[in-house]
Amino acid sequence: MRLDLQATVAKRLDEPNEDVCGTLPFRHRYALSDGATESFAPRQWAQVVVQAFLDRQAVDRDWICRASARYARGFDRVKMSWIAQAAFDRGSFATLLGLTLDPGRRTAQVLGIGDSLAILGDSRGIQAKFPYQTAIQFRQRPLLLASHLANNARLLAPGAMAQATVQWSLRGLHDPVLLLVTDALGAWLLSDPAARWVRLLRLRNRVQLDSLVRAERACGRMRCDDTTLLRIR
Amino acid sequence: MSYDAEISRNNPTCFLFLIDQSGSMDEKIPAIGKSKAQFVADVLNKTLYQLTIRCSRAEGVRNYFEIGVLAYGDNIVRSGFGGELSEGVIHPISAVADHPLRVEERTKTVDDGAGGFIKQSTKFPIWFEPVMSGNTPMCAVFRQAAEILVDWCDRHPDSYPPIMINVTDGQSTDGDPELITDQVKLIDTQNGDCLVFNLHVDTSDDEPVVFPVAESVLPDQFGKMLFRMSSPIPPNLLPVARDYYPGTADGARFFAYKAGIEAIVNFFEIGTRASNLR
Numbered sequence A: 001m002r003l004d005l006q007a008t009v010a011k012r013l014d015e016p017n018e019d020v021c022g023t024l025p026f027r028h029r030y031a032l033s034d035g036a037t038e039s040f041a042p043r044q045w046a047q048v049v050v051q052a053f054l055d056r057q058a059v060d061r062d063w064i065c066r067a068s069a070r071y072a073r074g075f076d077r078v079k080m081s082w083i084a085q086a087a088f089d090r091g092s093f094a095t096l097l098g099l100t101l102d103p104g105r106r107t108a109q110v111l112g113i114g115d116s117l118a119i120l121g122d123s124r125g126i127q128a129k130f131p132y133q134t135a136i137q138f139r140q141r142p143l144l145l146a147s148h149l150a151n152n153a154r155l156l157a158p159g160a161m162a163q164a165t166v167q168w169s170l171r172g173l174h175d176p177v178l179l180l181v182t183d184a185l186g187a188w189l190l191s192d193p194a195a196r197w198v199r200l201l202r203l204r205n206r207v208q209l210d211s212l213v214r215a216e217r218a219c220g221r222m223r224c225d226d227t228t229l230l231r232i233r
Numbered sequence B: 001m002s003y004d005a006e007i008s009r010n011n012p013t014c015f016l017f018l019i020d021q022s023g024s025m026d027e028k029i030p031a032i033g034k035s036k037a038q039f040v041a042d043v044l045n046k047t048l049y050q051l052t053i054r055c056s057r058a059e060g061v062r063n064y065f066e067i068g069v070l071a072y073g074d075n076i077v078r079s080g081f082g083g084e085l086s087e088g089v090i091h092p093i094s095a096v097a098d099h100p101l102r103v104e105e106r107t108k109t110v111d112d113g114a115g116g117f118i119k120q121s122t123k124f125p126i127w128f129e130p131v132m133s134g135n136t137p138m139c140a141v142f143r144q145a146a147e148i149l150v151d152w153c154d155r156h157p158d159s160y161p162p163i164m165i166n167v168t169d170g171q172s173t174d175g176d177p178e179l180i181t182d183q184v185k186l187i188d189t190q191n192g193d194c195l196v197f198n199l200h201v202d203t204s205d206d207e208p209v210v211f212p213v214a215e216s217v218l219p220d221q222f223g224k225m226l227f228r229m230s231s232p233i234p235p236n237l238l239p240v241a242r243d244y245y246p247g248t249a250d251g252a253r254f255f256a257y258k259a260g261i262e263a264i265v266n267f268f269e270i271g272t273r274a275s276n277l278r
Helices: A042-055 A061-072 A082-090 A135-139 A183-191 A193-202 A206-218 B036-054 B093-098 B138-155 B178-184 B221-229 B238-244 B261-271
Strands: A003-009 A019-024 A029-034 A096-102 A107-113 A117-122 A125-130 A165-169 A177-181 A227-232 B013-020 B065-073 B076-079 B090-092 B102-111 B117-126 B163-168 B195-201 B255-259
Touching: A003 A019, A003 A206, A019 A042, A019 A227, A029 A042, A029 A177, A029 A227, A042 A061, A042 A096, A082 B036, A082 B117, A096 A117, A096 A177, A107 A117, A117 A183, A117 A193, A125 A165, A125 A193, A135 A183, A177 A183, A183 A193, A183 A206, A183 A227, A193 A227, A206 A227, B013 B036, B013 B138, B036 B065, B036 B093, B036 B117, B036 B195, B036 B261, B065 B093, B065 B138, B076 B138, B090 B093, B138 B163, B138 B178, B163 B261, B178 B221, B195 B221, B195 B261, B221 B255, B238 B261, B255 B261
Parallel strands: B013 B065, B013 B163, B163 B195, B195 B255
Antiparallel strands: A003 A227, A019 A029, A029 A096, A096 A107, A107 A165, A117 A125, A117 A177, A177 A227, B065 B076, B065 B090, B102 B117
């Protein structure tokens, strides 16, 4: 399997997209992170999170410490205004959706922190989703990776990472496809999964995703948010 | 009337705080040795600080919110902001962030990320000073708030509706404010009617009544009137209210009666938790 479409549509044309994705094809590793709007520097944190996953897929205390340190090196707190300092102290937050394929065993392992969504399907339709199963779950406040270690206590609790991980077998699937998407597209897909799965499979390029997202936003069926799709098949 | 609009820079929402500055706000809260006016001012400054932080990014402050403070007491209603912000009542959050009255240096203890704690210098802005004098012109302040909110909704028809938070410790001295409040609650955007939240502060040890669902649980006519003047908690804030007060029922009013320090802090925290920022 290989990446056959990577596309993103920003919520605004005049600002950087806060979704970040990265791939390491020779290790069959893919990562997607959605920086939270209520953050000091969401794009920078999402970039650090994606790179950290591509470097090492096991997220633990040491992983977060190293990522936090790398993020903090980008800023000089002492020189900040009071408002920037306060926002920096509050931190940045992001999702992490990490996918690792094992071609030999024909498995896909997904790490899902937050509300970015992985979907496994084939020619018959959607076969599995993670971490959410229904569109309504996107209304919850997701638990996100925080740039300050102290704000990650729930993620570092015993068993939390195991709960955030799933392994899918690709055996028996005819022409398997994996999608990694950020929340606006995930909620849209799960609102009408059968029809919309087919629409996402038919996309041929970035321009077509851009047209789909703008049309669905315009008629109120998709939230106006940064929207990213990685398709692997 | 779904209260689900995304809050963005194109469609910001508005918080309008009405703060009672009548003479009775001078009364001390025994547990903390501060007057009601001082404690409410502290909580309001903290709330403004947190709202500005929510909108602050490495590249600057995003105008997701517009903020106003109306102070009422001693027969007058005036903007509760001073300095550069005293002109006009409603200001974008970036202007609020740029113009505190002063910024104080404080020290706080934070996790050092390695199992210990360190002292860290932090700056805390002050926008609102406590004042307490004279009577409680509640009708006048609600009338002025209504004019401001009509204008605001006309300019922001697609926005999440404005939230008006009235903080008082006593009865109106210029008439019955209930009729005017009913009119305020009819001001709307396409996403819902204006929300009116009432917080009654008190220094007694009585258990506060927080988010009641019926006026019958309130002990007196004044409490019952403030209940009727308060909006039901909108659907998007119900889960937040239940995080703090698990028994909060569907249809409960956004109202707290005889609130002490904990209920005052919680009320501001829940009332300003409009989410869905984009």
